[in-house]
Amino acid sequence: MSDARASSAPVVAAIVAIFAVRDGRLHVLLVHRSGPPEEDTWALPGGRWDGVETLEAAADRVLARETGVQDLYLEQLFTASGLDGAQPSVAVAYIALVEPSTVRLRQEEAWRPAWFPVDDLPLLAFKNNEVIDQAVRRVGAKLDYSNIAYGLLPEQFTLRDLQTTYEAILRKDLDRRNFRKRMISTGLIEPTGATRREGAHRPAALYRFASREPVVL
């Protein structure tokens, strides 16, 4: 059907680890593979690169397809070859950070997407467990010296919300006072002046990120 060199025309795909914090736990979006290869397993969503758009555009397209959101935090992680053992393939992995309430998951039954807590994943196709591990480590490392958490939070949020997000990613408890001091002193966030009341206790001051573009300290 195809000549011998067909095997040297590689497939280039973007795969995206889409993260969100839900109920205080970090989740990643996976799709149920409804066809070969690796049928009937879960894996990171991906899409073939068309050779025209940039790789980042391909990743953004995957994100939009699965979640309906776009133009959020998107960062390249690394590139792996041979994840699909059956043919020459290159997968360029990206990290995306989304705020759950903005997301409308794609609804089709085939290749349906679902959130999984990152610390309780099944065995995934294409060594995607390792990809997700590295992605979580990368996000955790950048939390401390950048504003990337803006991707995971709504426009306005309380310091408690922010801390819960940090704790979900770092998987450890943080001291409330020290956290507050450090966050405010970085200048990455600023008070909006508004407060939020919910429940029988003092209302919490609301904050926003000073910038919703990536900033590195």
Next chain:
Amino acid sequence: MSDARASSAPVVAAIVAIFAVRDGRLHVLLVHRSGPPEEDTWALPGGRWDGVETLEAAADRVLARETGVQDLYLEQLFTASGLDGAQPSVAVAYIALVEPSTVRLRQEEAWRPAWFPVDDLPLLAFKNNEVIDQAVRRVGAKLDYSNIAYGLLPEQFTLRDLQTTYEAILRKDLDRRNFRKRMISTGLIEPTGATRREGAHRPAALYRFASREPVVL
């Protein structure tokens, strides 16, 4: 000559930013392009990926071809698409660190390689100036919390050698006493017991890296 879909069979290549410290300055290895595209400019050495080997093996092959050395420090930087505007292309960029005395540059006149100081580069093909910028930043960032400098130094070295290497990459002078204290306290290096005499002054103690595999603190 080829059907319309030829444009969707992308070229995947590994390109390698090979660094060495020479005369106290950080240098990068470039090759003079003796054919299209971008003929007669300088660019990072690269090689097409064959679809069978891993991408890292392709990068290692480029390194070995240009320098004769192999199995040194090699780390993936990032992947860019469309660097070659003429066709669908993906370039996976790697960083390699070598010790100049171990290197024998490829001698052919065509596509000849040469060392360039990173702070005095010509305008390179395929936006390689940006690639090198990012690579230098990455190496600088990792110096402080890893042993990657082992790639740039011989088996044994003095603390002065090590400091010179750091200063070349970070482009700033470091305090000799503080540098020594920090390096020794990390445990990444250890004294060999030997000394080196050269010139009319006290001999310098020689050190080695405790591990010549990548270690992150």
Next chain:
DNA sequence: TCAAAAGTGTTCTATCTACACCCATGT
């Protein structure tokens, strides 16, 4: 008045920075 989360300061410790003099050697 009680429960529940918000908000706030100080002390201690570890780490980083700045800085100057003596040591071993070759000429």
Next chain:
DNA sequence: ACATGGGTGTAGATAGAACACTTTTGA
């Protein structure tokens, strides 16, 4: 003896970690 780079310690500043009580609200 002198010139050259190797080797060492201390004091001050800064950043991070530990820790407990008061405030505001809804029920």
